[in-house]
Amino acid sequence: MKANIVLLPGDGIGPEIVDQAVRVLEAVATRFQHSFSFSSHLIGGISIDRSGDPLPQETVDACRASDAILLGAVGGPKWDDPSAKTRPEAGLLKIRKELGLFANLRPIRLFDQLIDSSPLRREIIEGTDILFLRELTGGIYFGESGSGGSGDDESGYQSMIYTAGEVKRIVRLAAKAAQGRDNRLTSVDKANVLEPSRLWRRVAAQVMAEEFPEVQYDVVLVDAMAMHLINRPRDFDVVVTGNMFGDILTDEASMLPGSLGMLPSASLGEGGPGLYEPIHGSAPDIAGQGIANPLATVLAAAMLLRHSLSLTEEADAVETAVEQVLADGLRTADLARGTDSVGTEAMGSAVVQRLGQ
Ligand code: IPM
Ligand code: MG
Secondary structure (H helix, E strand, C coil): CEEEEEEEEEEHHHHHHHHHHHHHHHHHHHHCCCCEEEEEEEHHHHHHHHHHHCHHHHHHHHHHHCCCEEEEEEECCHHHHCCCCCCCCHHHHHHHHCCCCCCEEEEECCCCCHHHCCCCHHHHCCCCCCEEEEEEECCHHHHCCCEEEEHHCCCECCCCCHHHHHHHHHHHHHHHHHCCCEEEEEEEEEECCHHHHHHHHHHHHHHHHHHHHCCEEEEEEEEHHHHHHHHHHHCCCEEECCCHHHHHHHHHHHCCCHHHHHHHHHHHCCCCCEEEEECCCHHHHCCCCCCCCCHHHHHHHHHHHHHCCCCCHHHHHHHHHHHHHHHHHCCCCHHCCCCCCCHHHHHHHHHHHHHHH
């Protein structure tokens, strides 16, 4: 297979971790005789510095013409000035919107080898396997916003809007994902307070009753969900929710497996290229030190192989290689909890070596 993969390394540790994922994809290409071509483009803070724009049109065009996109991370203190006219994050939101990537898949999967790195007790997390589907191109992230006034009357607002169509398509995708797993779906909202959540709840229930009557379905309020995730994470299979709730709950859930450094995500639309990235951020505090954990990005590359290129065996091989290096005892600093650790490149090399075997 030939595939054209766009790389968006971005800021902070982004370039370091994307480099390792590319080495892994190259190893996959060699072992399975594919031909992957890579081209790197600007996004985020580095793009603001070089072009004044967090997402230049050239990047959007390259992404549209690609088979899949692998992104590192965007943002950092250098671009945090609240009065700046644009921010790195705006580039990420815009690429999601431009490519219609409405479904963000965030699997929360435990690695047996890392269970004791979790801040939670083994008996609570053992057996946890959750797939979050976060709606990614609607809701409060994209609602009308503004600010004005002065003194105590100065105000800012941002509206949360969902349409029935937006709710239907993400709920359908989540229900289909549930059918391929444990056949259970939980929808998370704040219908006791928010009007868009009441619409979400009504439309979701209708889709489930009419199209997926055999999928076990329930609804949970977002504040209660925050609690259940810590208390009984095993009880959930697929979870579907809106943009902001999904952002918050997936950071929370990412602590279950022990490190944010292990979790990949896929953003998919209807046709067109998907975008794959670690769910962690740019970690500016450790950027350039060669100590970042590249495994979330390596696992994002595995999702890319599976979802955008339909290369299931190759994706499995990458995931197995990651499990093996963990079983071999290799840990980056985020996982080592005070014991010996390896750097970003050594971790990448270990995965490449395992893939070659
Ligand atoms: C994420 C991130 C982004 C988001 C930021 C960087 C804009 O937190 O992908 O979860 O809020 O969606
Ligand atoms: Mg987030």
